[in-house]
Amino acid sequence: MKAVYFVVSLLAFASVHVLAYDPSPLQDFCVALNDSVTKGVFVNGKFCKDPMAVKAEDFYLPGFDKVGNTSANPTGFVVTSADVTTLPGLNTLGISLVRIDYAPKGQNPPHTHPRGTEILVVVEGTLLVGFVASNQNQNRLFTKVLNKGDVFVFPIGLIHFQQNVGYGNAVAFAGLSSQNAGVIPIAKSVFGSDPPISPEVLQKAFQVDQKIIELLEKPFQV
Structure with missing residues (x-):
């Protein structure tokens, strides 16, 4: 199973890189500095670490083979993120990755990513997924039941969801076309x-x- 996770991760990264939404980098890399060193100065992104001080660890994040604790979330899901906040080497590269664990009948409730398109692949279980188009397309719902190995795309900014419709746990990996795509949970944001x-x-x-x-x-x- 670990080998499957590794291959899926590479495919997710490769898929979103071509359609990266964030601005293109102008140098090999710009490893993000800890926000505490900026002393209150904010930029659209992150400050760069001195290239000569960059190490391989800046591009490395372990743990994506670990099962997430879904019991802490009332809707029965948990996200493990590899974005610019957890993997500084992603800064300016226009991509990120998440692992999503779902308890039986668990749900990743309707939400949007304001800065990134998402491409999701199921590696375990069965998911009901879908997104809602804007009023330009009459708020149509596009929905599908996904099984292991199936892929689905959620366009940038559109409301979407995933529901575990199986009787066991489910796992999916998703690549996003931003180093920090952001999440707006609909119910929590409104209420x-x-x-x-x-x-x-x-x-x-x-x-x-x-x-x-x-x-x-x-x-x-x-």
Whole structure:
């Protein structure tokens, strides 16, 4: 199984590299520095480490063969990320990778990646996946049941999800066309924002009674 994971990881990286969304690099590499050294100065990306101080470890991240702990998440999934925050060598390269573990019937709820297209491959189990197009395409739902070895693409910025429809655990790897694609979970963003969105706004938007809005907000309140 480890060999399968390794091959899948390479394929995911290779697939998204051609369609990288982030700006193209202008040098061999720009290993990200720890944010603490910037002393409050922010840039669109990360500051570069001195190339002469770069080591092989800056491009290395172990642990993608480890099963994630899905029990800590109420929806039964967990993501292990290889992005610029965990793998500094990815800075400016326009790609990242995640491992997603799903408990039986576990779900990666509807969410979007504002800065990256995602290509997902199932390596264990069976997933129901899908994404919703924008109003330009009449908010059509594109959905498919995936089995081991199947691949599916979620276009940049569109709402998408994955649901484990099998009786055992499921595992997938996904490549993203950004070093830091970002995640916007729909339910949490709408009903658990900080500070909260006005209930009157949500009531009118969803066309339901305010008590229903309060009920939907409750699980996301800190």
